[in-house]
Amino acid sequence: MxxxxxxxxxxxxxxxxxxxxxxxxxxxxxxxxxxxxxxxxxxxxxxxxxxxxxxxxxxxxxxxxxxxTLLIRIEDKPGALAKIAVVLKDAGCDLRSMHIVRRADQFSIVSLVTSDNAAAAAVLRDVLIGEPPV
Known part of the structure; x- marks a missing residue:
């Protein structure tokens, strides 16, 4: 996206x-x-x-x-965003922007941009929506 x-x-x-x-x-x-x-x-x-x-x-x-941007789907509950931020930090990806695009059915769709989207896509593959940008 x-x-x-x-x-x-x-x-x-x-x-x-x-x-x-x-x-x-x-x-x-x-x-x-x-x-x-x-x-x-x-x-x-x-x-x-x-x-x-x-x-x-x-x-x-x-x-x-x-x-x-990368699109991810996460549970809409306390701590879900924190887990994503920690995963990105541990992968050495600087979070440049993050935006909740939609909230529905106990899930959130989140758009994010990092210093290394390829590395971020790799560590977020379980929650990634679609293919990462090339």
Whole structure:
């Protein structure tokens, strides 16, 4: 799975402009997160049509960068995230980002990016969803 990060001015209407442009092109936003950092904002999103979304964002004049992410499925209970963090630490993988994408039926789907996704995929193979990015 690829995660798109969009760097944009922190001002009213930015999310609306991006969401409308993606919708007009038939791109579905599957997950998003918005963070404010002073005058700048960072919109992190996953979409169903990655390449199309990337072109649209760049055509709108936004700086969009991408990251390969791993998806894991873990029990939704206290300590489950801690176990994953310890496994990654023991494998020497620095956790760069982690985001709960969905919670349902006593499980959580978590998106994560590490300093070494291949090593992380190897140690998380029991909870990994799909194939790791190459």
């Amino acid at each position: 690829k995660l798109l990060h969009v760097l944009a001015p922190n001002q009213p209407g930015v999310l609306a402009r991006i969401a409308e442009a993606l919708a007009a092109a038939g791109v579905n936003i599957e997950d998003f997160d918005v963070e404010s950092h002073g005058a700048e904002g960072i919109l992190s999103l996953t979409v169903d049509k990655y390449d199309e979304a990337l072109h649209i964002l760049r055509d709108l004049g936004y700086r969009a960068v991408t990251q390969d």
